Amino acid sequence: MSDALSLHVHEVSVGYGRREVVRGLSLAPLRGGCVTALVGPNAAGKSTLLRTIAGLLPMRGRVSLGAVDLAGLSRAERAARIGFMPQSLPGGVALTVMETVMGALRAGGDAAPISGSEMQTRAALALDDLGIGALALETLDKLSGGQRQLASLAQALVRRPDVLLLDEPTSALDLRHQVVVMSILRRLAGEGRLVVAVLHDLALAARWADHVVVLSEGRCAAEGAPSQTISSAVLASVYGVEGRVETCSRGMLQIMVDGPLPPSAQKTGET
Amino acid sequence: MTTASPPLTASAAAAVAGYRRLLRRRLLLLALLVAAAIGAFLLDLASGASGLSLREAVMTLVAPDAASRTSLVIIRDIRLPQAVMAVMVGMALALAGAEMQTVLNNPLASPLTLGTSSAAVFGAALAIVLGVGVPFIPLSWIISANAFVFAFGSMLLIQALSRARGAGSETVVLFGIALFFSFNALVGLLQYVASEQALQQLVFWTLGSLGRASWDKAVLLALVLAFTIPFSLAAAWRLTALRLGAERAESFGVNVARVRLWSLVRVSVLTGAAVSFVGIIGFIGLVAPHMARLLVGEDHRLFLPASALTGALVLSLAATASKLIVPGAVLPVGIVTALVGVPVFMLLMFGRRT
Ligand SMILES: Nc1ncnc2c1ncn2[C@@H]1O[C@H](COP(=O)(O)OP(=O)(O)OP(=O)(O)O)[C@@H](O)[C@H]1O
Numbered sequence: 205m206s207d208a209l210s211l212h213v214h215e216v217s218v219g220y221g222r223r224e225v226v227r228g229l230s231l232a233p234l235r236g237g238c239v240t241a242l243v244g245p246n247a248a249g250k251s252t253l254l255r256t257i258a259g260l261l262p263m264r265g266r267v268s269l270g271a272v273d274l275a276g277l278s279r280a281e282r283a284a285r286i287g288f289m290p291q292s293l294p295g296g297v298a299l300t301v302m303e304t305v306m307g308a309l310r311a312g313g314d315a316a317p318i319s320g321s322e323m324q325t326r327a328a329l330a331l332d333d334l335g336i337g338a339l340a341l342e343t344l345d346k347l348s349g350g351q352r353q354l355a356s357l358a359q360a361l362v363r364r365p366d367v368l369l370l371d372e373p374t375s376a377l378d379l380r381h382q383v384v385v386m387s388i389l390r391r392l393a394g395e396g397r398l399v400v401a402v403l404h405d406l407a408l409a410a411r412w413a414d415h416v417v418v419l420s421e422g423r424c425a426a427e428g429a430p431s432q433t434i435s436s437a438v439l440a441s442v443y444g445v446e447g448r449v450e451t452c453s454r455g456m457l458q459i460m461v462d463g464p465l466p467p468s469a470q471k472t473g474e475t
Numbered sequence: 476m477t478t479a480s481p482p483l484t485a486s487a488a489a490a491v492a493g494y495r496r497l498l499r500r501r502l503l504l505l506a507l508l509v510a511a512a513i514g515a516f517l518l519d520l521a522s523g524a525s526g527l528s529l530r531e532a533v534m535t536l537v538a539p540d541a542a543s544r545t546s547l548v549i550i551r552d553i554r555l556p557q558a559v560m561a562v563m564v565g566m567a568l569a570l571a572g573a574e575m576q577t578v579l580n581n582p583l584a585s586p587l588t589l590g591t592s593s594a595a596v597f598g599a600a601l602a603i604v605l606g607v608g609v610p611f612i613p614l615s616w617i618i619s620a621n622a623f624v625f626a627f628g629s630m631l632l633i634q635a636l637s638r639a640r641g642a643g644s645e646t647v648v649l650f651g652i653a654l655f656f657s658f659n660a661l662v663g664l665l666q667y668v669a670s671e672q673a674l675q676q677l678v679f680w681t682l683g684s685l686g687r688a689s690w691d692k693a694v695l696l697a698l699v700l701a702f703t704i705p706f707s708l709a710a711a712w713r714l715t716a717l718r719l720g721a722e723r724a725e726s727f728g729v730n731v732a733r734v735r736l737w738s739l740v741r742v743s744v745l746t747g748a749a750v751s752f753v754g755i756i757g758f759i760g761l762v763a764p765h766m767a768r769l770l771v772g773e774d775h776r777l778f779l780p781a782s783a784l785t786g787a788l789v790l791s792l793a794a795t796a797s798k799l800i801v802p803g804a805v806l807p808v809g810i811v812t813a814l815v816g817v818p819v820f821m822l823l824m825f826g827r828r829t
């Protein structure tokens with residue numbers, strides 16, 4: 205892995221049909237070795253941005269990994285470097301967890317296909333890593349919401365890509381699993397990988413991320429270290445809630461939300 | 476990054492061992508399906524109006540020199556091509572249904588329910604009644620080529636609709652049913668202007684019957700299967716990944732648009748071929764994949780072969796029944812497929828262990 209892994213988002217505009225969702229977005233470089241939390245209200249364009257970086261949507265602007273423009277990479281090259289976990293898994297699928305993770309390894313048709321037993325081993329280890337080895341033979345459909353999310357995460361992690369784009373990896377998880385997943389993300393970043401995770405829980409972002417990007421209506425409302433980005437001003441202007449952000453005795457950010465601001469007090473945005 | 480995998484932990488080893496057991500069990504089920512399909516094929520061969528027993532039928536095949544002239548003719552020229560055709564049509568329709576259900580992400584998809592079969596019949600009818608066909612195709616192939624072109628066209632339409640935002644699987648099926656009725660109406664229109672002889676052919680198609688099976692048709696269908704099945708199997712992992720959603724498959728490095736397109740080409744070839752040789756036989760393409768899914772899950776390396784085998788099994792059983800239900804008469808097998816398929820399907824659905 206290159207030491208200077210960095211992801212650059214420059215003047216990126218993306219939309220669906222005529223409607224532009226992300227507008228001329230430029231971000232400070234996202235660094236390998238860091239966990240970046242992408243936060244923002246519903247429909248801010250977080251998922252859209254991740255999809256764009258993953259190369260799944262046509263866009264204007266430039267996304268590059270180091271000096272390499274992602275638009276110039278072949279599908280296989282991109283898939284080898286970037287792992288993407290979408291927000292949800294489809295229902296009604298009669299695949300076992302193990303099979304879905306093996307599919308993640310095999311479906312891309314890599315230049316050097318791995319053997320069947322190596323594929324099984326790697327899939328099982330990826331599950332074990334997330335503590336869901338015991339679910340290996342469960343059908344996807346029979347899992348709980350949180351278990352599905354962990355299975356979905358395993359599909360993204362098993363390929364061991366340099367860049368991980370995770371759309372809400374913790375939204376359905378209990379307290380313990382949230383912490384388990386976040387510490388796994390920290391470990392992956394510790395190996396030099398670049399991790400971007402969409403999080404709705406600002407406390408989780410404040411506690412576990414090195415870098416926070418606040419997205420609002422397709423634009424970057426704030427970016428930087430958690431202590432610089434998560435503030436009562438951002439809570440008010442971006443989320444429309446009244447809240448306080450304080451530092452606790454152990455030096456951690458504490459976020460307290462007191463209630464919604466009246467609509468008149470919110471920043472008015474275009475639809 | 477290391478490519479060699481680290482040593483297995485105990486729980487990972489348990490997962491691998493468990494998976495291998497599951498795989499072995501499913502391979503065994505696949506082997507049982509093969510045996511059942513062969514059994515049904517022999518049963519089909521042994522039944523018929525002339526009252527030749529299974530033993531006589533098999534003896535005729537094994538030692539044709541010792542067999543009587545009539546039984547030789549009955550077995551070799553009538554029963555065998557029909558039975559072989561039943562196996563292959565069952566495979567073709569089930570495979571087409573299985574791929575459709577995956578690619579369109581729609582459990583209700585099948586050549587019948589989405590109007591593909593009717594489109595193929597209409598294409599064929601155009602060739603027969605009006606002599607309109609795909610240019611530069613030799614006359615003997617025009618009917619099949621037309622069936623394929625119309626099947627493919629209808630598949631493209633359906634695919635475009637499935638991918639339009641907001642079109643749920645029910646909407647797509649409703650559209651398929653609209654196609655079904657439109658093409659049937661158009662075929663009806665053609666029947667109006669058709670000659671006596673062409674009319675007979677059209678009726679045969681809309682009912683679906685193995686009665687016109689012949690060796691050259693069987694050979695053609697075998698070629699179609701031999702040409703499509705390897706490509707289906709080669710795409711197995713990609714199709715499996717597609718079950719997890721197009722975005723996810725794409726992020727694994729799958730070219731989803733290409734997988735979909737080639738899959739729909741295979742579906743159209745299989746449906747077009749099946750329809751142009753035996754007409755519309757419904758139900759197989761819908762039910763066989765569901766039965767296969769209950770048996771072996773949706774790893775397409777197993778699911779596709781299991782669907783094909785189930786299709787062969789069900790259609791052979793239906794063909795057998797079509798000769799036994801009304802003594803002395805052979806019903807069109809399309810009528811029987813529903814009668815045989817429904818109870819089997821229900822049994823599997825409700826008998827599923829939780
Ligand atoms: N496939 C799509 N087609 C058309 N519009 C879409 C599509 N996906 C998202 N949008 C629109 O784009 C906007 C941004 O959606 P996006 O999913 O990126 O938001 P998000 O920030 O991820 O929200 P959430 O927190 O609810 O997941 C929304 O207004 C949504 O309606």
Ligand SMILES: [Mg+2]
Pocket residue numbers: 250251252291371
């Ligand atoms: Mg989202």
